[in-house]
Amino acid sequence: MLNTFQAVISTYHMKIKFPTPVGVGEVQGDPLQSKKCYVEVVRKGQKRSGDDAPDQVPPGKKGKMTEERNSEEAKTPAKVQPAGELLNIEIIPGNLNKTTRIGSHLGEEAKKEITLCLQRNADIFAWTPQDLEGIDPQVITHHLNIDPSYKPIKQKKRHFGPEKDKIIQAEVNKLMVAGHIEEIQLPEWLSNVVLVPKPRGKWRMCIDFRDLNKAWPQ
Incomplete structure (x- = not known):
């Protein structure tokens, strides 16, 4: 069918273009609707835990719950799971x-x-951080194109509590041993770490680069 209409598809732009007697025809996709369809396909057949049974939904609440669920699904794409064992x-x-x-x-x-x-x-x-040997600097190096007009920002130290401090220290030690980071005494930019929850109760350590990103034109 696509060949018949001599159509060209761009999945990135969500468009289809094809020649017509009066010019180029165009079909534009809807990103929000596309995401809703994706979520629906992934979650089809999976029972959502914690949902009220149809006969347990109070009168007048059913429509509101449906709207909230659709809004949540549109904002948060479902995590793809393996098809079998x-x-x-x-x-x-x-x-x-x-x-x-x-x-x-x-x-x-x-x-x-x-x-x-x-x-x-x-x-x-790579089974451990030490196995990540990196790339020879003669091949390629990483450089942040920081706007010189921006003043470096040193974020104030955040306090996470004893339990999270241990998690952060363990992650920092791993990176230090692997040689991926090193201690500096006079930093121009200073960003706090952020702990992001992972499945099964674990944590992922990230860096709050929001201030740095503002000074780095994309």
Whole structure:
């Protein structure tokens, strides 16, 4: 059908263009509707925990709950989950600490081929921060194009409490041991860390670069 109309599709711009007797025709997609469709497809068939049963919804509340749910789904895309059960395989045979997972529904021949491929390329996996050796500076280096008219900002130290302080210190120690960061005494820019909750009760340490981003033209 697309060839019949000589149509050209751009998924990035969500547009379809095609020639017509009076010029170029154009079909523009709706980003919000597209996101709603994506969320609906991903969540289809999955029962949402904590939802009220239809017969338990108070009168007059059903419409409001539906509107709130649709608004929430449009703002927060669903997390894609595996289609079936997963099977642990050893990337390095005999080492239970270096594993990955593949679909258990695959055929035996496919499982064997994928496992052998992963094991042959075991050297490309990074199991610890120390395994991330980085890129030779002669190949490429990273440089922030900071606007010189901006005055450097040193954020005030934030207090997280004893429990989160231990988590932050452990993450900093990992990066120090791996050589990814080093201590400096007279920083021009100083940004606080931010702990972001991960699944299963864990935390991810990030950096609050909002002030720095303002001085870095995109």
